[in-house]
Amino acid sequence: MAWSWRYEAADGRVLDEDAAPAELFSSRGDAESWLGEEWRGIAAAGAAQVTLLEDDRPVYTMSLSEPA
Numbered sequence: 001m002a003w004s005w006r007y008e009a010a011d012g013r014v015l016d017e018d019a020a021p022a023e024l025f026s027s028r029g030d031a032e033s034w035l036g037e038e039w040r041g042i043a044a045a046g047a048a049q050v051t052l053l054e055d056d057r058p059v060y061t062m063s064l065s066e067p068a
Contacts, residue, residue, distance in 0.1 A: 002030040002055055010048035017052045028052070029060075038059050 003025040007015045020042045025031040031052060035042075042050065043064040052059040 002026070003028050004053050005031065005035060005042075006051040006053055006058075007042060007047035008049045008051060008061070009046070009068075012049075015047055020047055026052070 002034045004023065005020075009015060017053070023031075024048045025034065027032060035050065039050075047060055047064055049063045
């Protein structure tokens, strides 16, 4: 199993692969920990939300906007 993040605009449109790093992870926990450290840079690159993928299967989508 490989875990990765798909970077998306607010409307769900998938962003160009060059917009943010294409990292692969061996576990869900590694992927989530990495995002916890990198989400601000990914948001600055133009992503409004991310979807966690297990291989090619979407697991969940999460907003990158800071809580109000």
